[in-house]
Amino acid sequence: xxxxxxxxxxxxxxxxxxxxxxxxxxxxxxxxxxxxxxxxxxxxxxxxxxxxxxxxxxxxxxxxxxxxxxxxxxxxxx
Amino acid sequence: xxxxxxxxxxxxxxxxxxxxxxxxxxxxxxxxxxxxxxxxxxxxxxxxxxxxxxxxxxxxxxxxxxxxxxxxxxxxxxxxxxxxxxxxxxxxxxxxxxxxxxxxxxxxxxxxxxxxxxxxxxxxxxxxxxxxxxxxxxxxxxxxxxxxxxxxxx
Numbered sequence: 001x002x003x004x005x006x007x008x009x010x011x012x013x014x015x016x017x018x019x020x021x022x023x024x025x026x027x028x029x030x031x032x033x034x035x036x037x038x039x040x041x042x043x044x045x046x047x048x049x050x051x052x053x054x055x056x057x058x059x060x061x062x063x064x065x066x067x068x069x070x071x072x073x074x075x076x077x078x
Numbered sequence: 079x080x081x082x083x084x085x086x087x088x089x090x091x092x093x094x095x096x097x098x099x100x101x102x103x104x105x106x107x108x109x110x111x112x113x114x115x116x117x118x119x120x121x122x123x124x125x126x127x128x129x130x131x132x133x134x135x136x137x138x139x140x141x142x143x144x145x146x147x148x149x150x151x152x153x154x155x156x157x158x159x160x161x162x163x164x165x166x167x168x169x170x171x172x173x174x175x176x177x178x179x180x181x182x183x184x185x186x187x188x189x190x191x192x193x194x195x196x197x198x199x200x201x202x203x204x205x206x207x208x209x210x211x212x213x214x215x216x217x218x219x220x221x222x223x224x225x226x227x228x229x230x231x232x
Contacts, residue, residue, distance in 0.1 A: 011117040050132060051152075057125050061173070064121040068114060 005070040016030025020070070027063045031056050114203050115184035119210040122177035126170045126217045129153075170221050174214035181207045181214070 005020035006013040013020045034055045035048070042048040138229040156165040185207045 008114055008117055011120045047095045054128055054132075057128055061125055064118055068118045071114065
């Protein structure tokens with residue numbers, strides 16, 4: 001099955017189909033929820049940011065794995 | 079051997095040609111795309127690297143501002159439950175190992191020579207992929223050494 005939901009530019013995967021956009025928006029919405037949740041429990045701005053970055057990285061890893069398997073690229077290395 | 083005979087012998091010498099060494103024009107198909115593998119490798123390396131950086135900042139500089147408490151609670155919450163115990167090693171050892179495998183497969187070419195019964199392995203020198211492999215290997219080594227040292231201590 002040849003899925004083409006994302007296109008890779010550098011280390012980022014950008015959505016090119018409706019499903020890709022849905023996944024991207026869901027990830028952004030989840031990150032916003034995480035930020036609000038972490039901010040409500042944190043003691044300072046740096047506390048919020050340090051914890052949020054780690055959670056955002058985990059979301060980015062999952063997003064990149066989806067992007068990796070659903071981006072259409074040839075396997076011939078130039 | 080006189081001079082004439084020597085010149086004749088030199089004239090009849092076979093000139094070396096290229097017929098035995100054809101140019102390497104075979105299309106080498108890799109298992110994975112190198113640029114895409116490098117992209118995912120960066121993300122796989124980012125998680126354990128960030129964790130190491132935060133822990134290093136806390137314990138090396140000895141500044142305890144409760145900044146990474148939620149972060150540490152989150153990590154240790156996985157260890158408390160047997161169902162989610164595998165997640166922490168997956169993040170810090172599993173992801174870099176997958177990164178190493180993906181990047182290695184993207185720069186290595188395998189070719190089976192039937193006549194001579196051997197496998198030719200060639201590695202394409204792609205700096206980004208090689209840096210990611212070395213970085214991932216270093217991260218895995220640090221965590222494994224930590225685990226060994228921790229278990230020996232107890």
